[in-house]
Amino acid sequence: MAGGVSRQDRNRPRGGTRAPGRRVPVFLLALLVCCALALAGCGGSRSWRKGGVAGTKPYTVRGKTYYPLKSAHGFVEEGVASWYGPGFHGKTTANGERYNQYAMTAAHKLLPLGTKVRVTHLGNGRSVIVRVNDRGPFVDDRVIDLSRTAATRLNMMGSGTARVRIQSLGGIRELAENGDxxxxxxxxxxxxxxxxxxxxxxxxxxxxxxxxxxxxxxxxxxxxxxxxxxxxxxxxxxxxxxxxxxxxxxxxxxxx
Known part of the structure; x- marks a missing residue:
């Protein structure tokens, strides 16, 4: 099972928590609202392809038993992300696929396999969408293990880890025919x-x-x-x- 500790799992600087929201002058917000309808009406909707939601049975690693969520609906989490690459490339993942370090995938301990999530780097604002197809990382302070390509797009290869926000894009029961x-x-x-x-x-x-x-x-x-x-x-x-x-x-x- 992939999704363990990568060679980047040495001690790394950790990012801070998200700062509280700031108050906004009323006239600026009013000005923003003037163009809200126009902006909201343009641009196509994003479409997510359907993926299987499976892998919710309990499993045990290193003597600890994990109980995956039955649904990813509304899931939001913040924590430290790491990445795994060459040492696991080609090995079997938790859902039976071959791990491809160049694909947009990730390992998570609790999300149903097949769940798509948006991962946002809280340090630089970059975000990627990945599909969970593996279990891990089994390190206490880590919440997600990204593929090499996903980590590269978040610009976290140099540090090896980054503080991120994970947001579920829904399970199969939450998808309409057009993918919304x-x-x-x-x-x-x-x-x-x-x-x-x-x-x-x-x-x-x-x-x-x-x-x-x-x-x-x-x-x-x-x-x-x-x-x-x-x-x-x-x-x-x-x-x-x-x-x-x-x-x-x-x-x-x-x-x-």
Whole structure:
């Protein structure tokens, strides 16, 4: 089974956590909203090919038993990514494929095999989409093991590791015939240690015609999210709009 420790698993500098969201002047947000409809109406939706969602049975590695998730819906995680390459190239992965270090794949301990995820480098903003076809990395402080090509595109080959955000693009039951992902999707525009500060941003958004909601997340912060949109394509289009004022904004899946 691939997805273990790569030659990059020496001690590496680790990235910091994501900074809380910043308040935005009302007039700037109002100006942004003026062009929101025009921007949201242009550009085609992104299409993801269907992939099998399998590999959810418990398994044991090094005496520890892992219980994979039954669904990847709404999955968001932050942590340290590493990569694995030449030493595993051509070996069998957890789903029976041959590992190809030049393909856009990854190893994860808990996501269903076949899940597609967006991986964003929190240090430089680059992102890639990879398919989980293997298990690992079995190192305590790592959350995902990327193929050589995926790591290269994130520009993390030099450091060997990077702090990233992982966002699920859905499972087979969440895909429409055109490849779009259906469900409730939001754009997260800020995260605050103070609930009062988070509410102030929601008020600013409301005055600009956007419905915001407040969610206390696993990051121990009050997360301000805008939406919902009924599919991932709509949320992705609005993400481009909001990032003009909120550079760290990202799409999240809400409860069904």
């Amino acid at each position: 992902i259906k469900g409730n999707f939001y754009v997260q525009v800020g995260a605050f240690g103070s609930k009062e500060s988070a509410y102030k941003l929601i008020e600013v958004l409301a005055r600009a015609g956007h419905k915001g909601r407040l969610q206390y997340g696993s990051n121990s912060l009050w997360n301000v999210q805008v939406g919902p949109w009924p599919d991932s394509a709509g949320a992705e289009r609005m993400l481009a709009v909001f990032r003009a004022l909120f550079p760290t904004a990202f799409v999240v899946g809400g409860a069904e």
